Amino acid sequence: MATARSFGNYDLAAALADLIDNSIKAKATRVDISFEPEESDVVVRIRDDGAGMDLETLKIAMRPASANPQDEREPDDLGRFGWGLKSASLSQARVLTVVSWCDGAINAARWDIDDIDDWGMEVLEGPEAEGLLAKPRKSKSGTEVIWTRSDRVLDRDVSFSFDDSLTYAIAHANQRLSLVFHRYLAGELERRLTISVNGRLLRPIDPFMTSHDATQTLDADEIKTASGSSISIQPYVLPHFSKLTVEEQERLGGPEGMVRNQGFYVYRNKRLIIFGTWFRLVPHGELSQLTRVRVDLPNTLDSEWRITVDKSDAQLPAALKRRLQDVVRRFNRRSFSVHRKKGVSLDRPEVQSVWLRYVKSGQVRYRVNRDHPMVASLLDMDSISGNADAVLRLLESYFPADRFLADANGVGVNQCPTSTEEFESLVHQCVLNFLQSSDGSLEVDEFLDFIRDVEPFSSQWTYTESYVRKNTAKKWGMKNGF
Ligand SMILES: Nc1ncnc2c1ncn2[C@@H]1O[C@H](COP(=O)(O)OP(=O)(O)O)[C@@H](O)[C@H]1O
Ligand SMILES: [Mg+2]
Structure with missing residues (x-):
């Protein structure tokens, strides 16, 4: 049993994934994982609403190498070698307790690495087993795996506090499980699987971004x-x-x-x-x-x-x-x-628009283009507080789309600056940006290149160009060029 600890190469996420495999095999639709910190330990509970086990099955399941690897597997069986439950759990904790219920009965079995002198597996039945659960059972059948004395859950770095290490370990595991089971979480199979960690549902991470238009x-x-x-x-x-x-x-x-x-x-x-x-x-x-x-x-x-x-x-x-x-x-x-x-966009210029349009899962979303030179310079200036980005996101999220639609169909909408003054002040601001991002000298042609494909100048290019050429010398005190 102690040797089982070092089988394979489990980290927390891999160990949890192995238990989830078992839950999937038991036809669970829901797996709830919880981490309960206790002094310098953390108790981990992995509960499913699968078929559960009766006492006899539970005892066999807790045995090392409980299955013969040569046996033909059910096509949806994710297990292997009959070691998963034991070695995954013991790779993370010194005590493994499994509580399982079905057909009106509830039983538990436990391995304690520090107490197996007599090679005995502790077995608890009925109310005693029930007492091991932290929360009442909701499903008719199911299984709860409990890890205590979880000495390896925290890959502890002494420079981090216990809480920080735990938070980090959980975040990493969440990310990994969202990826490993993404097709189950997304409902690609017959039964959709729901996984929660400390009450939060995991969202699938599709590594191929299949729902993205540009994939x-x-x-x-x-x-x-x-x-x-x-x-x-x-x-x-x-x-x-x-x-x-x-x-x-x-x-x-x-x-x-x-x-x-x-x-x-x-x-x-x-x-x-x-x-x-x-x-x-x-x-x-x-x-x-x-x-x-x-x-x-x-x-x-x-x-x-x-x-x-x-x-x-x-x-x-x-x-x-x-x-x-x-x-x-x-x-x-x-x-x-x-x-x-x-x-290669220099050879085949694309317009740097202020707004970008994204389509995801059939829905459209508009976002401010973070690469637009003026937006980028705003974000650069504020890269430390991140406030500018927060404000952009706020504007994006609260764009009055409904009202806009109604107005567009009714009185009509005109969002563009109409006054020449406004347009010219935009050009002026762009000159300042350009001066900041270059070494301080203003080459007219370079500047024109800089804004040629940028909204709003691209759409009124003839005017922009003549205005810039007229004004660079006298207004903006350029050093070279003219
Ligand atoms: N969550 C669970 N629900 C029902 N049965 C389980 C569960 N976990 C494990 N078992 C039973 O325990 C057996 C042993 O599990 P495991 O050690 O992971 O090996 P394997 O998955 O290779 O069979 C499984 O075959 C299954 O019968
Ligand atoms: Mg298994």
Whole structure:
């Protein structure tokens, strides 16, 4: 039992994921996870509303290697080797208690690493088992796994307080579970799975951003293995960073995370088991950073893929390597061009509009373009307090859309500055920005280039250009050029 602690490579998220696998197998629709800090310990409870276990099943389930890995698995079975429950739990805590109820009965069983001299598993029945639950049962059947003396839940760094370490550990686990089970959380399967952590529901993180307009879905492929099962392969190219909202970028781990997490995303029964690796199939740097390839494995392939107990690692069967390599090469070039688009915008200018329009899940949202030079300079000036961004978000969120629609259909709307004065003061402000962002000298042509594709100047270019040329010399005291 003590040895089970070091099986596999569990961190908190991986251990929780293994228990959730068990809940899924038990046909649970809901998993509630709670962390209760106690002095220098934290009690972790993972409760599901699945089928539960009777006393006999519970005793077998608590046994090490309770299942034979050679047995044929149900197609939706996410388990493996009959070790998950024990080794995942004991990798995080010194005491594992499982309370389970079904058919009107409730039982519990416990392993305590520090107290197994007699190789005994403690078994509790009826009210005694009930007493271990912190909250009353709501479902007819279900299971609650309880970790106590959780010495490894907190990967403690002495420079952080206990509370901070816990908060960090939970945040990391949340992020990971939202990704690992995203297809379950999004309801892609028959039964939608709901997972809550300390009362907060997890939202799915789709690593392919399939609902984003700018995501490219490339041609799918299928590989038949020797044993007759099929592996499906679906490459995607993510939108360039500049097409994503701040929130979207954050959910993908920011631009840095997006790059780090390129590669294959391998799923076993729609549960993500490995991600962000090219399995060394392609030399580093050869592929676009925005490419992600979904690989779906049925679980009959476990022995071919040598999936380890904690499901964190899978090696490619040699026969599949070349096929995957071909697939990767095929879409390589295309993904590259997406990434470069931004860089070539000087040759093929795009207008820097003040507003950007996003479509997500069929709904439209307008956002202020953070890259517009004047907006960008405002944000730069205020990069420390973040207040400017907060104000922009406030304006975006409270734009009177309903009223606007009514007016547009009724009296008519004109939002553009009509007075020349107003327009000229905008140009003036832009000159100041330009001076700040350049080394202080004003080259007229450079400045004109700077604002040529920027709203509102782009739409009134002839006027803007003549106005700027007329005024640079006398009004703005330029050093070079004229
Ligand atoms: N949440 C649960 N609900 C119902 N049964 C469970 C649950 N967790 C574990 N079990 C039972 O315990 C057995 C052992 O689980 P585990 O140690 O994770 O191994 P495996 O998942 O490989 O079978 C499972 O096969 C299942 O019968
Ligand atoms: Mg399991």
